[in-house]
Amino acid sequence: MTEATQGYLGDKEMLSDLLSTQKHVTNNYNTRAGECQCLNLRDTFLNILKEEHSIQSELFNESNSRGWYPVKEAPTAEITAAKQMFMQ
DSSP states (O other): OOTGGGTSOOHHHHHHHHHHHHHHHHHHHHHHHHTOOOHHHHHHHHHHHHHHHHHHHHHHHHHHHTTSSOOOOOOHHHHHHHHHHHHO
């Protein structure tokens, strides 16, 4: 039996849970920074948000490198179309 089937989280489940939690954390800091009237506090939230995004990226990269969060490369034509849509 694996740890996950015995009621414990395995590495994959823990990493997935950490990544999910990190997504919520970054979302909350993003909202607070965007709705903050005090510029000093907003800058503090933005600095924390940058750190939290770095953590999220590390978790994603680890999951992806283990094959637990596979992503497909976007076709070049789709990337170009998306860039053009948002640059107008």
